Amino acid sequence: MITELMRQEIDEILARYPAGRQRSGILPALYVIQHEFGYCPVEAQDELAEILGIAPAEVGAVVGFYNMLHEEPKGEYHIEVCTNVPCMLRGGNQCLHNFESTLGIHHGEKTEDGQFALDHMECLGSCVTAPMAIVTDQKTGQIRYFEDLDSAEDVEKAIEVLKAGKGFSSLARWTPEADPNNEGEADVPYRNGGMEPRYLMARLNEPDSHKIEPYEADGGYSTARRVLNEIEPADMVEQIKASGIRGRGGAGFPTGIKWGFLPPGVGPRYMVVNADESEPGTFKDRIVMEYDPHQLIEGIILSCHAIESEKAFIYIRGEYYFAYVRMQDALAEAEAKGYLGDNIFGSGKSLDIVLHRGAGAYECGEETAQLTSLEGYRGQPRLKPPFPAVEGLYAKPTIVNNVESICNVTHVMRHGVDWYKEYGTERSPGMRIFCLSGNVKRPGLYELPHATPLSELVNKYGGGPEDENHPIKAIVPGGLSMKLLTPDQFDTPLDYESVAEAGSLLGSAGVIAIDDRTSMVEVARRTLGFYRDESCGKCTPCREGTAWLEKILIRIEEGQGLGKDVELMEFIADNIAGKSFCPFGEASVWGLQSNLLKFRSEFTSQIESTNPENVGPVLPIRPDYRPNTHEASGLRDSTFAPAGGNIVLHDDLVPGDD
Amino acid sequence: MADNVTFTINEKEVSVPARTLLVDAARMAGVEIPVFCSHPKLDPVGCCRMCLVEVDGPRGTAMMASCTMPVGDGMVVRTDTEQVRTVQEANLAFILLNHPLDCPICDKGGECPLQDQTMRFGPGISQLIEPKRLAKKHYDISDTIVLDQERCVLCWRCIRYLEEWEDKPQLGLFERGNETIVDIQEGRPVDAKTGGNIIDLCPVGALTNRVSRFAYRPWEIERTPSICMHCSVGCNVRLDSRTHQLRRIVGRENMQVNDQWICDKGRFAHAWVNDENRLAAPLVRKNGKLTAVQWSEALAYIAAKLTDIKEKFGADSIGAIGSGKISNESNYALQRFMRGVIGTNNIDHRDGGDVAALPTGLPALTEVMKPQYGPDPQVDTVLLFGVDPSEELPVLDLHLKRAVLRGGAKLIIAHPRKVELTRYDGPYLAYQPGGEPALLGRLQQAVENSGTSENGSAIGAAAKLLTESERTLIIYGPMAARGKDGPAVRDALEGLAQAAGEGARLAYVGLDGNAQGCRDMGVLPDQLPGQFPLDDDEARSRLEKLWGCTLSTFAGYTYKQMLDSQEMKALFVNGANPADESPDWAASLDNLDLLVVTDLLSTETAQKADVVLPALGWSESDGTYTNLERRVQRAPKAVTNPKSRAAPDWMMLMHLAKQMGVEWSFSDARSVTAEIATAVPAYSGLSWEALGDQGSQWDADAAPAEAEQGSTRGASADGPDNSEYPLSLVTGTVLYDGGTLFGLTEEMHGIAHGAKVTLNPADAAAIGVDAGSKVSVHSEQGSLELEAAVDAQVQTGTAWIPESLPGAPVGALLNGSNTQQVKVERR
Secondary structure, X not given: OOOHHHHHHHHHHHOOOOOOOHHHHHHHXXXXXXXXXXXXXXXXXXXXXXXXXXXXXXXXXXXXXXXXXXXXXXXXXXXXXXXOHHHHOOOHXXXXXXXXXXXXXXXXXXXXXXXXXXXXXXXXXXXHHOOOEEEEEOOOOOXXXXXXXXXXXXXXXXXXXXXXXXXOOOOOOEOOOOOOOOOOOOOOOOOEEEOOOOOOOOOOOOOOOOOHHHHHHOOOOHHHHHHHHHOOHHHHHHHHHHHOOEOOOOOOOEHHHHHHOOOOOOOOOEEEEEEOOOOOOOOXXXXXXXXXXXXXXXXXXXXXXXXXXXXXXXXXXXXXXXXXXXXXXHHHHHHHOOOOEEEEOOOOEEXXXXXXXXXXXXXXXXXXXXHHHHOOOOOOXXXXXXXXXXXXXXXXXXXXEEHHHHHHHHHHHHHOHHHHHOOEOXXXXXXXXXXEEEOEOOOEEEEEEOOOEHHHHHHXXXXXXXXOOOOEEEXXXXXXXXXXXXXXXXXXXXXXXXXXXXXXXXXXXXXXXXXXXXXXXXXXXXXXXXXXXXXXXXXXXXXXXXXXXXXXXXXXXXXXXXXXXXXXXXXHHHOOOOOOOOHHHHHOOHHHHHHHHHOHHHHHHHHHHHOOOOOOOOOOOOOOOOOOOOOOOOOOOHHHOOOOOOOOOOOOOOOOOO | OOOEEEEEEOOEEEEEEOOOXXXXXXXXXXXXXXXXXXXXXXXXOOOOOOOEEEEEEOOEEEEEEOOOOEOOOOOEEEOOOHHHHHHHHHHHHHHHHOOOOOHHHOOOOOOOHHHHHHHHHOOOOXXXXXXXXXXXXXXXXXXXXXXXXXXXXXXXXXHHHHHHOOOOOOEEEEOOHHHOEEEEOOOOOOOOOOXXXXXXXXXXXXXXXXXXXXXXXXXXXXXXXXXXXXXXXXXEEEEEEEOOEEEEEXXXXXXXXXXXXXXXXXXXXXXHHHOOOOOOOOEEEXXXXXXXXXXXXXXXXXXXXXXXXXXXXXXXXXXXEEOOOOOHHHXXXXXXXXXXXXXXXXXXXXXXXXXXXXXXXXXXXXXXXXXXXXXXOOOOEEEEEOOOHHHXXXXXXXXHHHXXXXXXXXXXXXXXXXXXXXHHOOOEEEOOOOOHHHHHHHHHHHHHOOOHHXXXXXXXXXHHHHHHOOOEEEEEOHHHOEOOOHHHHHHHHHHHHHHOOOOOEEEEXXXXXXXXXXXXXXXXXXXXXXXXXXXXXXXXXXXXXXXXXXXXXOOOOOHHHHHHOOOOXXXXXXXXXXXXXXXXXXXXXXXXXXXXXXXXXXXXXXXXXXXXXXXXXXXXXXXXXEOXXXXXXXXXXXXXXXXXXXXXXXXXXXXXXXXXXXXXXXXXXXXXXXXXXXXXXXXXXXXXXHHOOOOEEOOHHHOOOOOOOOOOOOOOOXXXXXXXXXXXXXXXXOOOOOOHHHHOOHHHHHHOXXXXXXXXXXXXXXXXXXXXXXEEEEEOOOEEEEEEEEXXXXXXXXXXXXXXXXXXXXXXXXXXXXXXXXXXXXX
């Protein structure tokens, strides 16, 4: 089934990974199969297993795990509309309905001619331009973002562009506004701003900001050139420690201290750049990679110098196709210039960067799950210890850092530790890209020093509530997982310590504002739906508990809530938090816990008003499943059919007793 | 002990070895922590979260998974607090959320850890009023294993077993999040040979036994500790029976033998025990027809005939064939009857005197298991010569894989087929049947010159490994040492072991369940019980005194000689089927004056018999069996068929001896075992009590110094004439063959090795056949009609037809010989 041509492509992919680690290429290899057939047929999976030297079930298990790998054909264009909370707050559900009525199909279905398939999706990192959708072109495997689909007309326009075959005339984001003639034209980077001058986002709006020449003209790569030739790795680690950079992925662990955990004398060492940005409400890494990829590459060169690694991987979220292409081009440019490869900047240092596309799994943002995924398995977390710095990728010392953290490294090395510490607080130094979304006038990316008050971000930069008549009643300060802040806490300075003191966490700095038009029951239900779907399924509390909570919340929304449900939900949440295998499972209920605590009355009044009699639901009767033991297994054809077809059961008779 | 750590659990201070997992340490301290995913024989995964306990740490008390956390010195642990109880209740509520609770129709009900833990640690009430998740129920993931995805609690035990022990990840987690399920890849059933162990490992009723499905309720069965007799590993099993029927077989732990694993043949292939066609009464041929008679009539008939034949033609015209498939007691009684009552050494078994064996089997199975457990492994390199454990000794195969994967042991494989274990990339030395001595010659030479003579070849690589290894174990089997080349092969192997250095050892393993015991009991034409030569005065006088007779010192006929000879007048055949092996033999059996067959089921040989005696199987009679590492193990009587008149072999022979004027004083099987302990010095002290339920290995030093087993002859010089019959016939044992003990389990027919000849793709193409083509295979001796299969594991120039295929006896081509050239033609 796998043709000679596909085989060649697969072999080229596999060759990028270290010798003997070809299984790592399973996701990109499956993409090759999916582009060919529109899905991953079992037969092709089995052939791939043969190529990789693994069992067929191992390939099947991987295909089943990742959302972007399909087990049956989707349409020519596969449309996925984000309905996660940030989009939901700005009409994501209506957007999905608009697609449904325009295409005449329900989500989860395909148009009769097979041209369009429609699904709803989890957060796609485009909250600033919500509501939005991504479209996958089956023939090429390309993905394009269609954003700002505010009205039914916008959706119709998007469909027209696709029908006219112009949907992929560019890969940069599409908006109705930027494409007046339905030619599929691209839009410029979405809204970004903040302090003046900016550093991490200084170049986003420049023309050709993603190319290497303008980057170098802006002083790019000079820092790496200097550091690689002049600063010893150990000294650089000390500088990063002194700068106090804290991880931007969510946990906020100090980057330099993490680097210091590497055991001396054990190699090879790997750097894995976590570009699997998936926390709902977070969309900063995407825009950096799309519009300033060289900033990241220079950061990687610097970081790899410091940790003495010669091989780095960028694990980029599968949906971020445009960012993937931009990174790919930028890597090629850097390589052509000799900034990657051997003897970089004449320093004698070598570095090879492998760009690795994920395939749709929130859990792969967790560092150990990301390593497992990068090794070619289902993205499930591993036991810690050993920590990745000791035994990470391929059981070798590995540093996993977020994109923004690495970008910070570039600026610290360029401007110095003291400069960096001028911003923010003692323990939360530097500037931060805040992702503002939800019910504000000007959602966007805002680069501000740590400890900028939440109200300043929301009101000064975000323009305050989206609708003056509807005040903001809750804000999630650090991505959907984090606990809610209420209006009395809106002055909280946005640094790690202050937000923690307010009872939440700064997380990925995805700030989601929720105004009083949205029911907190709905917010909770949609949040739990996300975790039910994105739980990796490894541990019991997260896998079962999130689904249970969602079922209860759906029931409450449908008017069958019971008086004891709130307490039951608290019980369930308490027994997920702190009991799950990895931090992601734990974080799955933080939002709900704070929601139930702070907006309890919304839940109780919804239950009381819709189900005043407190009547429980009618339990469904399960279908008849009495086994027919006289049926053949049907698993294999002739060679697997049980002889005679019948299974003779021992009956309770003494032999010879007739 | 310096290696101990002390921790506090529930206010009690306990000292345990360092690196012990908390869950195990708690057990040592007498504290039970409930678990689902944790299993002492599988790597910890920490996914079920059932075992969370309170551990005091620097940042206060935290709930930690005790199955993944090693105990630290000074650790303070509590398992009895309100918080722990709440978490246990909540976690069980999570686990039960989507569990179908169909316990009344679940085979696991009554022995289900989920039931037990729900009773002990569960919340008592259910708060779930939402609809349960539906998934696939009672769906076959192999011919023998049924999966119920709704019952599954996703503990990964099955997945981990197949991955960590079988190294065949045929089960995996599919889908994600709340939809996660355990499944096989579509169209790829589990075919690992020990896959059935996942049924024992499953802590719920998700994986059940398709063969025993709905045949028992755990609280109604009688459980008898026993051993498996399908092969010579001698795995410990438990026989579950009810109403006189064997309902189920499960693995039983014996850390010296099988850990707790058994193979699928041992687990599932037991339908023959309760088969309705079992021989249940003695039969005597009357007017050409076998007719049921009373025992007294049958025995009187045999006694009269034997007396007559002995008088007319002498004792040496009478012979007996014992079997590696029957107990020590049966074999012992048979040879005592022949030697003591008839007065001849014409006693042998298949793979007996015709094979150049060694007396003591494997040093110990634990030495093969040891590399994974460490420290101080006794074996670092294993050379398998003419043995394919994957097909012949599946649990040894499991041990070897583990030794390679976890213990870093090296494998060298010499076999006519590129057998499954070659996947570990050890040197593979191919040879064609008959080519053993030549290969060994080259290998020994290479070892002696450190591989220079075979540089770059597999032989060179093997020689290098053997030279570097400090503890080599060379294992060979009957296939390599049968027939006239046998002694030369054995001597060459001994030479190789010597060349490989001091730490190298050589072991012969028989394949049948009691192959070793059969030799120990003296079912050999040239050896007395205890493997003493016939002219060993001490042994002879001991036995003469014990049996009250004078023993013949003339070596008897071997198995092959008895069947080839035209001078035999009477033959006892117990548990063998020579008629199936050779058309010539089948014909000569017809010419006997008396053929007495003792068996479980009617065989081709039994159909030619004058008298057929119904035997009891291993599960129906008390007996001892000796496995490939000389471990004597008991198989107690577990089931009785009240309608059958079958009797134990020793009892039949005792009555027969009496009819011929010799009184034996056996009162029961135990007294036979007791006599064996006297007759065989190595077995002295091995009473039933001493054997217990884990058996006992006899001391290899107690074996007599190696007897002269025929002279060393050079390899056969005359090469086969290849022009007309271009392919060399490769045979050997496969696990799922067509033998009656396997074939009666209908559920497994789908995985049986069909009536096929397997060819290398190149040969198949040259002959112009594809997989599935109908072909006929001819040798000088005869022909067979088979289906062709194509597989690269078969070398070019060879054709593989295993023994005992259903309806396709390879004996038709071999006709009693060991090597044969064949040609394959399309029909």
